[in-house]
Each structure stands twice: as structure tokens, then as C-alpha cells.
Amino acid sequence: MANILVLGANGQIARLSENIFLDSTGDNLKLYLRRSDRLQDKAAAFEDRIELIDGDTTDTAKLVDSMKDIDMVYANLAGGNIEEQAHSVVDAMHQAGKNRLVWISTLGIYDEVPGKFGDWNKSTLGSYITNYAAAAKVIEDSDLDYTIIRPAWLTNKDEVDYETTQKGEAFKGTEVSRKSIAQIVVDIAQVPDKFSKESIGVNKPNTDGDKPSWY
Numbered sequence: 001m002a003n004i005l006v007l008g009a010n011g012q013i014a015r016l017s018e019n020i021f022l023d024s025t026g027d028n029l030k031l032y033l034r035r036s037d038r039l040q041d042k043a044a045a046f047e048d049r050i051e052l053i054d055g056d057t058t059d060t061a062k063l064v065d066s067m068k069d070i071d072m073v074y075a076n077l078a079g080g081n082i083e084e085q086a087h088s089v090v091d092a093m094h095q096a097g098k099n100r101l102v103w104i105s106t107l108g109i110y111d112e113v114p115g116k117f118g119d120w121n122k123s124t125l126g127s128y129i130t131n132y133a134a135a136a137k138v139i140e141d142s143d144l145d146y147t148i149i150r151p152a153w154l155t156n157k158d159e160v161d162y163e164t165t166q167k168g169e170a171f172k173g174t175e176v177s178r179k180s181i182a183q184i185v186v187d188i189a190q191v192p193d194k195f196s197k198e199s200i201g202v203n204k205p206n207t208d209g210d211k212p213s214w215y
């Protein structure tokens with residue numbers, strides 16, 4: 001049984017992973033988010049396994065406090081200040097003496113998406129990619145035991161169906177379900193060596209194309 005700190009705990013992937021943690025593991029969850037009242041019902045339903053923490057990830061001191069007794073930090077964050085958030089998370093983990101981090105990023109941060117889809121992805125996402133690349137560099141340049149997850153374009157399909165590529169390899173496919181990413185996070189918590197010090201691209205097999213199918 002592990003203790004997991006979820007940052008950005010009301011995020012869409014985060015909520016799916018919390019449900020999988022609660023349904024299929026004995027792990028305890030510290031849910032860190034802005035406006036924590038949004039997850040009050042979930043916390044009340046699992047009061048023996050969930051602790052709610054109201055906070056912004058740029059508040060490094062609060063992050064340090066929240067990391068007591070934690071085995072893994074799962075950061076499901078977003079926003080134009082994602083690099084600042086990455087610095088704050090890494091600093092807090094250093095101060096708290098914590099090592100295992102799962103960081104959700106995006107496809108394209110290494111210009112690894114080939115062909116027409118790669119061109120479309122880059123021009124559609126613009127500065128979002130540059131910001132996420134800078135944040136990922138903060139994580140990779142740290143001495144933490146990280147896993148960076150680079151999902152393809154996300155769907156809400158109720159399926160777990162994915163393959164992975166490594167940093168240095170061309171990205172495959174165009175889409176993947178949020179549920180697949182959530183399952184990977186839970187699997188890493190059960191086997192902490194899984195994808196250790198790796199930056200993985202994640203896509204649904206056989207979804208190659210010039211754009212995601214719904215565009």
C-alpha cells in the first residue's frame with residue numbers, strides 16, 4: 001500500500017486515476033488542488049483513504065508540507081506557468097526528501113512527432129509546446145526518479161488501449177484515451193521501477209493520420 005500525492009487532483013485524467021486507485025488498489029490519496037470543495041464528496045465517501053489539501057502548486061512551502069509520508073507524487077497540471085510549477089514541485093520534493101515523480105506532459109516537446117501530423121500539432125499548439133518542453137526539461141535536469149508521460153491527443157473513450165514510444169523515437173499515432181493514461185499512473189504506483197527515468201510517448205495503436213480523427 002502506497003501513499004500518493006495527486007497535484008491538480010480535479011484534472012480530468014487525475015479524477016479517472018483516483019477512481020482506479022480507489023477501486024483496484026489499497027493506496028491512500030492526498031488530493032492537492034485549488035478550490036478543494038470540488039472534491040469534497042469523493043473525500044467524504046473515502047474518508048479513511050483520501051486527504052484533501054487546498055493549494056496552488058506555485059506554493060512550494062505548502063507542497064513540502066503535503067509531501068509528508070508520501071511515496072509518489074503524481075503531477076497532473078496545466079497552464080501557461082507550467083515551467084514555474086515544475087520548479088516548485090522539484091524544489092518541494094528536494095526539501096521534503098522525496099524522489100518518485102510522475103509528470104503528465106504532452107506530445108511534441110522534443111519535436112518528435114513525424115510528418116504532416118507533427119506539422120499540424122506544432123502549429124496548432126504553438127507556445128503551449130514550448131512551455132511544456134521547458135517544464136519537462138526542469139524535471140529531466142533534476143536528480144529525481146521521474147516518469148514523463150507524453151500523451152497523444154486525448155479522448156474520453158472508456159477504454160485502456162495504448163502503446164508507448166521512448167524519447168529519441170518517432171511518436172506514433174494521433175490519439176489516446178485519458179483512461180489509458182490514468183491506468184499507466186496507477187500501474188507505476190504499484191511497480192515504482194516501471195518507466196523509471198523514462199519519458200514515454202503514449203498513443204492508441206493504429207491511429208496514425210494527418211490529424212486526430214475528429215478534426
Ligand SMILES: NC(=O)c1ccc[n+]([C@@H]2O[C@H](COP(=O)([O-])OP(=O)(O)OC[C@H]3O[C@@H](n4cnc5c(N)ncnc54)[C@H](OP(=O)(O)O)[C@@H]3O)[C@@H](O)[C@H]2O)c1
Binds near residue numbers: 033078085153178
Ligand atoms: N487535450 C489533449 O489532447 C492533451 C494531449 C496531451 C497532453 N495534454 C495535457 O495533459 C495534461 C492532463 O490532461 P487533463 O485532461 O487531465 O487536464 P486538465 O483537466 O486541464 O487538468 C489540469 C489540472 O491542472 C490544474 N492546475 C493548473 N494550474 C494549477 C496550479 N497552479 N495549482 C494547482 N493545480 C493547477 C487545474 O486545476 P483547476 O481545476 O483548479 O484549474 C486542472 O485541474 C494537461 O497538461 C493537458 O494539457 C492534453
